[in-house]
Amino acid sequence: MTAPPSPLPDAPLPDDAELLRLDHQICFSLHAAARAFGGVYRDALKDLGLTYPQYLAMLVLWEEPDPQPVKAIGERLRLDSGTLSPLLKRLEAAGLVVRERSAEDERSVVVRVTDAGEELRERALPVPRRIVAASGLSLQDAFTLRGLLERLTENLDASQAGQAGER
């Protein structure tokens, strides 16, 4: 909401080149950090036979005892069916989940974790510890980072929404 447009007309305005440079470095850093995270998760999850996005999907499913509709998983992970459908099919092929049409609404497909999927959960428990250790951030920094990232995402999403449909 608070968008400081230009409080100081002749402020120590970082000139264009400076702004652009900073921007580039942030998108670079974010890109690099996301991929570095992916690499560490790749190593940590190799033994479990999961990819990072598959792991995220399993986390969502493990969170609740009841089967969850594909729609709900997509909203949680901010992914659409084009990404989730094949991913869930691979999880089903691995025997970790089953997908079945909902009885109440035949359009909906609910995903249930199998016994094998629950067993995998046990083996996945030590994973986050490894990641936290690898990140090397203090709790304080982690909180700061998470807060900034969430604010950033919120802003970016709002900006994009305003850009597209709009009313």
Add this chain to the structure above:
Amino acid sequence: MTAPPSPLPDAPLPDDAELLRLDHQICFSLHAAARAFGGVYRDALKDLGLTYPQYLAMLVLWEEPDPQPVKAIGERLRLDSGTLSPLLKRLEAAGLVVRERSAEDERSVVVRVTDAGEELRERALPVPRRIVAASGLSLQDAFTLRGLLERLTENLDASQAGQAGER
């Protein structure tokens, strides 16, 4: 929505479950932020006919007047030839760059920006401004974020390197 687990200031003890939750939210946030960034760039770059990674590659090429070897671009972006080769081929097909074998080292391929590529640079100038605006972060926050991300990436990379080859 997401109900913060324990807002009690009295029991901030980060037991395992707490740590794991935090970790998950950070990887979630990072993932989400990276994709939100991608979405905003997608909009901003649509008119230029560039994808976000293609834009990053062009930024590297625009930075220096001389043609740059594929190797150097890959080191700058932390991408390997498996990703860069097809990407650069698409940029070449779009007429923005040309790739030619280096005279000194026949193994190396250098990438040169064409006149059309230089013209595109002019049209790309306003893009970063839009991104900075969309991010809605103050300069202060942007610096903090960049610092945390770089430290995070460094730690993750180091951890992964120690994990893998190592003798």
Add this chain to the structure above:
DNA sequence: CACGATTGAGTTGTGCACAATTCAATGGGG
């Protein structure tokens, strides 16, 4: 000089992300 190791691009195969489309099930308004 010769030969084996290394280097730099490229190719292949798998999986993620997203736009656009398809299709059946559902639900609301005339």
Add this chain to the structure above:
DNA sequence: CCCCATTGAATTGTGCACAACTCAATCGTG
């Protein structure tokens, strides 16, 4: 009640990311 807009999944097509591999050019050492 019927038609039609909406919804939820899935499919198709493009592009990125990475591992594993191929192949030619280069380098180093005997």
